[in-house]
Amino acid sequence: MIDDNFRKISVQNHLEGVTKLVEGSNWEKPTKLNIAKNLVEKIEELLDGKATYHICCDRKTQHEKIVIEYNHTEK
Numbered sequence: 001m002i003d004d005n006f007r008k009i010s011v012q013n014h015l016e017g018v019t020k021l022v023e024g025s026n027w028e029k030p031t032k033l034n035i036a037k038n039l040v041e042k043i044e045e046l047l048d049g050k051a052t053y054h055i056c057c058d059r060k061t062q063h064e065k066i067v068i069e070y071n072h073t074e075k
Helices: 004-022 028-047
Strands: 050-057 062-069
Touching: 028 050, 028 062
Parallel strands: none
Antiparallel strands: 050 062
16 A cells, blocks of 8 residues: 555665664654554554655745545545
C-alpha cells in the first residue's frame, strides 16, 4: 500500500537518523518520525485505506500533513 517514493524517503530518514545517532546528534526526532510512519502504515491496514503525505505551503508558512482515506462508497 505504500508507494516506492515513500519507501525511499523512509529509508533515507532511517539512514539519516542512524548517522545522527552515531555522530551523537539528536536522535529523538528521526525516531519519532519512524514510529509515526509505522503507525500510519498500521492504520492503513486496519481501515483498508490509503495514506497520502503532503507538503502544504502558503506565502508565509510551510507544513506537512498526512491524509488517510478509507471506506469509499457510492452515494
